[in-house]
Amino acid sequence: xxxxxxxxxxxxxxxxxxxxxxxxxxxxxxxxxxxxxxxxxxxxxxxxxxxxxxxxxxxxxxxxxxxxxxxxxxxxxxxxxxxxxxxxxxxxxxxxxxxxxxxxxxxxxxxxxxxxxxxxxxxxxxxxxxxxxxxxxxxxxxxxxxxxxxxxxxxxxxxxxxxxxxxxxxxxxxxxxxxxxxxxxxxxxxxxxxxxxxxxx
Amino acid sequence: xxxxxxxxxxxxxxxxxxxxxxxxxxxxxxxxxxxxxxxxxxxxxxxxxxxxxxxxxxxxxxxxxxxxxxxxxxxxxxxxxxxxxxxxxxxxxxxxxxxxxxxxxxxxxxxxxxxxxxxxxxxxxxxxxxxxxxxxxxxxxxxxxxxxxxxxxxxxxxxxxxxxxxxxxxxxxxxxxxxxxxxxxxxxxxxxxxxxxxxxx
DNA sequence: ACTACTTTGTAGCCCATGGCAACATTCTCT
DNA sequence: AGAGAATGTTGCCATGGGCTACAAAGTAGT
Numbered sequence: 201x202x203x204x205x206x207x208x209x210x211x212x213x214x215x216x217x218x219x220x221x222x223x224x225x226x227x228x229x230x231x232x233x234x235x236x237x238x239x240x241x242x243x244x245x246x247x248x249x250x251x252x253x254x255x256x257x258x259x260x261x262x263x264x265x266x267x268x269x270x271x272x273x274x275x276x277x278x279x280x281x282x283x284x285x286x287x288x289x290x291x292x293x294x295x296x297x298x299x300x301x302x303x304x305x306x307x308x309x310x311x312x313x314x315x316x317x318x319x320x321x322x323x324x325x326x327x328x329x330x331x332x333x334x335x336x337x338x339x340x341x342x343x344x345x346x347x348x349x350x351x352x353x354x355x356x357x358x359x360x361x362x363x364x365x366x367x368x369x370x371x372x373x374x375x376x377x378x379x380x381x382x383x384x385x386x387x388x389x390x391x392x393x394x395x396x397x398x399x400x401x
Numbered sequence: 402x403x404x405x406x407x408x409x410x411x412x413x414x415x416x417x418x419x420x421x422x423x424x425x426x427x428x429x430x431x432x433x434x435x436x437x438x439x440x441x442x443x444x445x446x447x448x449x450x451x452x453x454x455x456x457x458x459x460x461x462x463x464x465x466x467x468x469x470x471x472x473x474x475x476x477x478x479x480x481x482x483x484x485x486x487x488x489x490x491x492x493x494x495x496x497x498x499x500x501x502x503x504x505x506x507x508x509x510x511x512x513x514x515x516x517x518x519x520x521x522x523x524x525x526x527x528x529x530x531x532x533x534x535x536x537x538x539x540x541x542x543x544x545x546x547x548x549x550x551x552x553x554x555x556x557x558x559x560x561x562x563x564x565x566x567x568x569x570x571x572x573x574x575x576x577x578x579x580x581x582x583x584x585x586x587x588x589x590x591x592x593x594x595x596x597x598x599x600x601x602x
Numbered sequence: 603a604c605t606a607c608t609t610t611g612t613a614g615c616c617c618a619t620g621g622c623a624a625c626a627t628t629c630t631c632t
Numbered sequence: 633a634g635a636g637a638a639t640g641t642t643g644c645c646a647t648g649g650g651c652t653a654c655a656a657a658g659t660a661g662t
Contacts, residue, residue: 209628212640231518238619247641254639258620286619307517316574317432317510329577352589359578360590363568364561370571371564373517376530382555388553389561396597410657414609439648447611450650455610459649 216254218244224263226310232262263322266312270328272311276302277335288348293390295339296365298385303369304379310369336362343397352401357397364389417455419445424466427528428509433463464523467513471529474514475569477503489549494591496540497566501587504570505580537563544598551600558598565590 212218222240237258238248255261276298284294304311313325336358343349349357368385371377375384413419423441439449439460456462477499485495504511514526537559544550550558569586572578578586 215639231517236619237621248619249639249642251568252621252640279522311517312573316512316573316576317434321564326577329575333577356582356589358584359572359582360569360586360593361566363572363586363590364565365568366571367564367566368561370515370567374515374530375517376527376534377560381560384557385561385564388557389564392561392593392597394597396593396595415624437648438650449648450613451611453611453650 209297212244212246212250215244215246215250219251219254219261220264220268223261224268224309227265227312228306231308252267255312256346259317262312262315263325265309266315266322266325267328269306269309269313270325270332273299273302274304274331274335277332277375281335281339288343288346289390289394291339292343292394294338296361296386296390297383299362299365300369300372300382303366304372304382307373310366314366333358333362347399348394349397352397360391361393364393402495406568413445413451416445416447416451420452420455420462421465421469424462425469425510428466428513429507432509433513436463440461460518463513463516466510467516467523468512468529469527470507470510471526471533473507474500474503475529475532475536478533482536482540489544489547489578490591490595492540493544493595497562497587497591498584500563500566501570501573501583504567505573505583508570510576511567511574515567534559534563546601549595550598551597562590562594565594 213307219240222243223235226235226240226243234366235258237251237255241248241251251261255264277295280294281291284291333355337354340349340354340358340361344351344354365386368382368389371385372379372382420441423444424436427441436459438452438456442449442452452462452482457467457576463515476523478496481495481499485492514530534556538555541550541555541559541562545552545555566587569590571582572586573583
């Protein structure tokens with residue numbers, strides 16, 4: 201444990217990272233609305249204006265969280281796929297459950313990620329999203345190459361699958377149906393996806 | 402136009418409705434974050450504490466907006482279905498485009514509606530959502546009765562379709578793809594839905 | 603009508619937050 | 633060593649949410 205009497209150097213060293221970390225925790229525990237820069241500063245033990253050196257305003261911090269969220273999502277999907285074997289349906293199931301799992305375990309973060317109120321200069325969030333989006337498109341393309349899926353623009357099909365998962369997560373996170381329905385909904389979506397894209401024989 | 406010198410009675414009469422109306426406009430123009438009770442009060446010409454008589458706090462107002470949003474969505478879907486004729490695929494297309502149209506034209510409102518941070522006592526929002534959800538389930542059931550769709554829990558299938566539409570809207574509203582992709586994504590989703598639920602012959 | 607009660611709006615306060623500016627300390631590079 | 637850039641601090645202001653006490657207007661019982 202850390203010594204509270206420990207002399208903190210004037211320059212924190214990695215304040216930005218520490219702030220993001222604290223913000224992530226606060227996001228989980230109390231939601232984005234309750235996230236205050238001054239709170240974070242206090243929590244980290246730094247003056248109330250210090251965060252401004254790293255995030256020009258509150259929204260900039262939220263955008264950074266969103267950006268990091270897409271990176272986390274990307275690695276979550278990649279690890280799921282890495283452990284999913286070769287069978288195409290199994291890979292799809294791996295990716296989809298990984299997505300919805302991530303999305304329901306990080307509800308507030310997901311809301312931030314898909315928030316429409318990004319700052320004008322929030323291209324970074326959009327760019328960060330391209331990684332997982334592309335990953336999904338690659339998966340689709342692989343399925344098409346294997347003959348498991350019919351032809352069609354992989355990016356578009358991937359987006360629709362992504363959208364379905366995101367929508368399911370929204371419905372769960374919004375408490376419109378209980379979390380116990382999650383698996384059934386995902387399975388239904390996957391079956392429809394596989395069946396709806398089956399090659400015409 | 403209204404006379405600014407007009408004597409306003411001490412009791413406004415329908416302040417709640419007027420506030421909601423102003424809130425709806427503000428939501429459109431500046432987003433939920435920028436929505437302040439005091440602002441609304443100013444805009445409507447009442448004292449800053451007046452709104453509290455109708456909304457116990459800010460979140461209560463947001464919840465009321467969300468609730469009204471689901472009602473609006475419901476009527477949008479119903480009118481679309483009413484004008485969609487008898488053909489089942491046409492009805493599905495009518496409902497889906499109506500949904501995504503509503504959702505992209507009211508981006509901030511949709512975010513509120515699906516926000517996971519409803520107050521504990523926000524059962525009203527959930528209840529309001531049941532109308533459009535049920536409508537979709539009815540549509541599915543109709544398709545099954547007509548033999549256009551295979552068997553399966555209509556509610557679950559409807560939820561997945563709903564989720565897909567909501568996800569597509571999120572992706573558009575979040576600026577991850579341009580609005581010009583909307584129609585193509587919806588059409589892809591509809592085709593997959595119809596094809597993925599086609600009865601086994 | 604008169605009175606009592608309720609509803610709805612007002613005025614004024616406190617406090618937290620975001621955002622700014624001026625100043626301080628440390629780092630880095632030459 | 634010294635200049636300039638980074639980074640952190642202190643102090644200020646305006647705004648907004650939420651509270652309490654008060655005022656005006658409706659409503660009901662008599």
